[in-house]
Amino acid sequence: MIKKILISQPEPSSEKSPYFDIAKDFGVELVFRPFIKVEGLSPKEFRQQKISLLDFTAVVFTSRHAIDNYFNLAKEMRITIPEDMKYFCVTETIALYIQKYVQYRKRKVFFGTTGKIDSLIPTMVKHKTEKYLVPLSSVHNDDIERLLDAKKLHHKECVMYRTVSNDFTEEEAKSFDCDMLVFFSPSGIKAFTKNFPEFTQGNVRIATFGPATAKAVTDAGYRLDLEAPTKEFPSMTGALQHYLENNK
Incomplete structure (x- = not known):
């Protein structure tokens, strides 16, 4: 029986998160504990890439982490970002997040519709004269670079942050007693195995979101009990709710 x-x-x-509805409807305890955390590069590490933020007229943001670390680095390096800098974001939510650092003006903030870089490309092409900087995580593929190359846009990718293990304290490790684990990234699985090298799955269920995360679970030698998204359940909360209904 799944209780935790x-x-x-x-x-x-x-408070309106579907997770809280699941806890209430099924009488389960939910523990929110990230296995990974994002860490920004230091100015010294960033300078090793020999990139100057002021050489660019536009920035492409794929996540809020990218926004945080771009502006944090600028502050730490005492660089004033020009007022006319343009920002291209993969979603409206990410675009709105820019307000945390600069005044939001539609004429300089643009966003895509799908959450993928593809939907942003037509807008970027309309601004063909811009010099684009693309802040990324230390773990990334070359998809964005290839797409921008194909459109002959002037661009440069750079690493601004990395994902590291959010290690458990000795006390947390001792009191670890969950009936189900829900993972969202391969790096989360890696961090879990680092923190719990002697973990034996037994009756503990494992759920994952995304094909790469699912593969990381099976590659680690664990049993995968629930995989999302699917056509029927595009969200983890929907898949989890359905699983609990059928596995009481």
Whole structure:
């Protein structure tokens, strides 16, 4: 019987999160504990890439982490970002997040519709004269670079942050007693195996979001009990709810 589920993400800020409905409807305890955390590069590390933020007229943001670390680095290096800098974001949510650092003006903030870089490309092409900087994580593929090359846009990718293990304290490790674990990234699986090298799955269920995460679970030698997204359940909360209904 599933009584306690560990969700390897930060606790939702909204009380209306479907996770809280699941806890209430099924009488389960949800523990929100990320296995990984994002760490920004230091100015010294960033300078090793020999990139100057002021050489670019536009920045492409694929996540809020990218925004945080771009502006944090600028502040630490005492660089004033020009007022006319343009920002291209993969979603409207990410675009709105820029307000944390600069005044939001539609004429200089643009966003895509799908959450993927593809939907942003047509807008970027309309601004063909811009010099684009693309801040990325230390773990990334070359998809963005290839897409921008194909459109003959002037661009440069750079690493601004990395994902590291959010290690458990000795006390946390001792009191670890969940019936189900929910993972959202391969790096989360890696961090889990680092923190619990002697973990034996037994009756503990494992759920994953995304094909790469699912593969990381089976590659680590664990049994995968629930995989999302699917056509029927595009969200983890929907898949989890359905699983609990059928596995009481």
